[in-house]
Each structure stands twice: as C-alpha cells, then as structure tokens.
Amino acid sequence: MENREDLKSMLPFLPLLLRSSNLFWPSQVVESLKTLSKGPLHSKVNSGELLFITISNIRDSLALPSLHRLSPYAHEGYGLFFDELISREEAAKWFADVVPGLANFLLRLPSLLESHYHNADNLLNGVKTGIRLLGPQDAGVVFLGQELIGALLVCAFFCLFPVSDRGAKRLPTINFDHLFEDIYSSYSEKQENKIKCIIHYFERICLSMPEGSVSFERKILPSEQLPLCVSYPKADFWIKSVVSLCTLEVHSSGFIEDQSSGALEVDFSNKYLGGGALHRGCVQEEIRFMINPELIAGMLFLPCMEDNEAIEIVGAERFSNYTGYASSFRFSGDYVDKRDVDSFRRCRTRIVAIDALCNAGMGQYELKYLLRETNKAFLWLFGSI
Numbered sequence: 001m002e003n004r005e006d007l008k009s010m011l012p013f014l015p016l017l018l019r020s021s022n023l024f025w026p027s028q029v030v031e032s033l034k035t036l037s038k039g040p041l042h043s044k045v046n047s048g049e050l051l052f053i054t055i056s057n058i059r060d061s062l063a064l065p066s067l068h069r070l071s072p073y074a075h076e077g078y079g080l081f082f083d084e085l086i087s088r089e090e091a092a093k094w095f096a097d098v099v100p101g102l103a104n105f106l107l108r109l110p111s112l113l114e115s116h117y118h119n120a121d122n123l124l125n126g127v128k129t130g131i132r133l134l135g136p137q138d139a140g141v142v143f144l145g146q147e148l149i150g151a152l153l154v155c156a157f158f159c160l161f162p163v164s165d166r167g168a169k170r171l172p173t174i175n176f177d178h179l180f181e182d183i184y185s186s187y188s189e190k191q192e193n194k195i196k197c198i199i200h201y202f203e204r205i206c207l208s209m210p211e212g213s214v215s216f217e218r219k220i221l222p223s224e225q226l227p228l229c230v231s232y233p234k235a236d237f238w239i240k241s242v243v244s245l246c247t248l249e250v251h252s253s254g255f256i257e258d259q260s261s262g263a264l265e266v267d268f269s270n271k272y273l274g275g276g277a278l279h280r281g282c283v284q285e286e287i288r289f290m291i292n293p294e295l296i297a298g299m300l301f302l303p304c305m306e307d308n309e310a311i312e313i314v315g316a317e318r319f320s321n322y323t324g325y326a327s328s329f330r331f332s333g334d335y336v337d338k339r340d341v342d343s344f345r346r347c348r349t350r351i352v353a354i355d356a357l358c359n360a361g362m363g364q365y366e367l368k369y370l371l372r373e374t375n376k377a378f379l380w381l382f383g384s385i
Helices: 005-013 027-037 048-061 074-085 088-120 146-157 177-185 189-207 235-240 284-291 293-300 361-365 367-381
Strands: 017-019 022-024 140-145 213-220 264-269 309-314 320-323 330-334 350-355
Touching: 005 088, 022 088, 027 048, 027 088, 048 074, 048 088, 074 088, 074 177, 074 189, 088 140, 088 146, 088 189, 140 146, 146 189, 146 213, 146 293, 177 189, 189 284, 189 293, 189 320, 189 330, 213 293, 213 367, 235 367, 264 284, 284 293, 284 320, 293 309, 309 367, 350 367, 361 367
Parallel strands: 264 350
Antiparallel strands: 017 022, 140 213, 213 309, 309 350, 320 330
C-alpha cells in the first residue's frame, strides 16, 4: 500500500494513518467512534451540541494543526439544526438510529479504502481507477463504491478531512462546517433544506446501503497533438467542418434530472466542482449536489477545471425530491432512483460538469471564448467509460 502513487497523492488529504501497508485511525478515534456507535444511552450524544463536542474531540485526537480550525459558528450551526430546526421526533430517531450508523461507517473507512486500492487496478484492464489527486491536465478516471462514498461523506460531515494543503492544490471545500455555519450566521430556509437533503441521504444509507459504484472522470483536450488523442480544436476546425448537426429537440417543461435513462445531463458548474454546494449556493449545480449527494465525493480529489477540461460523473444516485430554486428551494421527501445500472453497477445517470466564464458579459461572444465553450461541449464525446 505504501508504494502506491495514487494513495501517496491522497494521504495529505485523508485523516487516516498508514503503517505497514495498513490504513488506520488513531486509537483514541477508534474508541470515540466505538462509543458513538453504541447509541445515545451509552455515548450520551443526544443533541446537536453534544454531537459537535464529540466531533471536536475526535478532531483533537487526530492532532490536526491550527490551520485546520473549523468555521467560527459551525458549533452553533450543528446545535441550531439538530436541536431547534427539526422536530424532537426526528432528532430522537437521528441520534438513536443514524448517528451510530455513521460512526460505524467511519470505523470501516480504513478497510473500505484498502479494499478499494486492492481492486482498483483490475477493474478496467490495467487502467488506473484508484482514488487519487486527479489534477488539472491529468486525464483519468476514479471508480468508487457507493459504500466507500458514504463513508467519505460521513467523514466530511464530521469535518475530519485535513484542509491546509487544499488551497495550494486548488481543491474545493469538502468538510461540512461551512454548510452548518451558514445556517447560523445567515439563516435561510434554503440552507436549512439543503442540510435536510444531506441528512436524508445519511438516513437512507444507514437503513440500506446501495451496492453500486460511481465513476469520476477528468476529460482533457490537450493543447498539442499527442498520439491517439484529439487535440484542442482551433476555430478553423469548426469553420471548415462539414459534419451535420444532430437533431435538436426543445422541451418547454421538465427538469434536467428527470430526463430518461441514458440522457447526457449537464451540470452548469463552477470551475471548482460543486460550486457553493457546501456554502450558501443554491442554484442548478448546488441543488443537484444536494439531491445526488454522492457527487460531493468528487470534491475531495478533483481540483478546479481549466479551459480545456470537463468532468464527467456516471452513476450518482438521486435520494431526494425538491421544489423551488435558489431562495425558494425546499426538500420535499424521499426519492427512489429506479434507473437501470450498467455493467459496472453504475446507475445510468451521466452528468457532465462544464464551467462557464465568470462575469463575461458581452465578452463571452469573442471568438476565443466561443471556442472555449464549444470545445468544452466537444469533450463530452471523448473518453467516456
């Protein structure tokens, strides 16, 4: 394990330790998680305030440096949501049934990751599929089991991922402290309902864990011609093209996520995957990340996109219904995703994230920017697994 380059690239961004080819939690963390897994009668964790204290104690056991401090009002946010915003019946169920399940997920995280790396090289005839830092200009794919994704998202809920090197690597936020801080520092119903989607996801996987997988692929059009690769097309390529455009259909109603199985669905993305999903954002991309929370896992290891890149995610399951948009967004209950699965056990949901220009105004119609957007769309055709 210690010789794997993919694991080496991720170790600075994981809270686990590696010794003698084994990943593990510090012993104090294991004891805290075992206590939490036995339920509130044993752990005494029966409120948002006490849950956050437990999270803080676990973080202290990891000896995270001062740069890893949580958002100033995260404590109040966890308390507000679990102690005031949800009903006492919902809270009792959460602390009795879900929190022990989350602790068990974290206890299994080391073994889930070890199993993932042991199997990663045999999934696609030698193609690397292990979780790794998949940076700009580094085309590749990562396959993650849904159970491993669940454990990683629990790790984010407990705010256990190291953060000090993430900015230097241009990685988006991954811990949930900002998500909870924002509900306290600037309360809004949309923020409350974003968290309700996430909490519902945890309830679902604690009740019944899906057994499929999700792939995350960084696609690139290289600037220079490389063997067996399509290079970044110039304007002249498109001007002289005689290929017919495909048939176009326009639908005046419906949502992207409700289209038939096999449809290519666009995430109108921030260059940092997920955009404001774990902050205050609540438009197309952020909503999709709330109703399909497995998308958040890509934020752990996919740095921001450059002008010749796109990110494709296949297999993310939908767990929540919703109504509204932006300030009117509301969680509206459970959603059972009935889409078929492919040969890799991925739900047939294909989402491509492409980032738009920021505040481009009329400048977006300049040739170089039209070329950028066209080529990002062109990327959808290449490298799909």
